[in-house]
Amino acid sequence: MKKMVKSIYCTAVLTAAFIPALASAQITTNLNYERSNIGSFKGELQASGLKTNHNYVLTINGIANHSSNEKLKERCKVWEPTGEGYCDFDQISTDDNGNLSVEINEELPKGRYRIKFLIKDTENWITVWSDDLVNFTVE
Numbered sequence: 258m259k260k261m262v263k264s265i266y267c268t269a270v271l272t273a274a275f276i277p278a279l280a281s282a283q284i285t286t287n288l289n290y291e292r293s294n295i296g297s298f299k300g301e302l303q304a305s306g307l308k309t310n311h312n313y314v315l316t317i318n319g320i321a322n323h324s325s326n327e328k329l330k331e332r333c334k335v336w337e338p339t340g341e342g343y344c345d346f347d348q349i350s351t352d353d354n355g356n357l358s359v360e361i362n363e364e365l366p367k368g369r370y371r372i373k374f375l376i377k378d379t380e381n382w383i384t385v386w387s388d389d390l391v392n393f394t395v396e
């Protein structure tokens with residue numbers, strides 16, 4: 258199976274009114290995932306620059322008007338304002354340095370997917386990092 262590697266450096270662009278502590282945070286991520294896997298979305302995520310000893314949730318978010326969005330709506334939840342399906346699938350905590358490392362193995366229906374992968378803060382459910390173009394197949 259071919260593994261897709263996405264190393265992404267991004268600066269969180271957030272309004273200080275929403276999250277003063279993260280308004281100028283620099284979050285570095287490394288999302289590695291398998292382009293094709295049997296029964297699930299499988300990969301690994303490492304991130305740094307997050308709040309220390311803090312809880313976050315990982316989310317697979319559908320993209321409106323893409324066929325895989327319907328699969329996510331059936332399997333998970335629907336965010337009413339956009340009609341996008343989403344799965345909050347793993348709650349994780351950062352270490353004393355604001356780092357996290359997690360293996361991902363989320364069961365999904367068979368098909369081709371185009372999703373957004375999010376890290377959301379559990380205090381206010383604001384997305385602190387996202388990759389808006391993750392493509393994979395569940396066999």
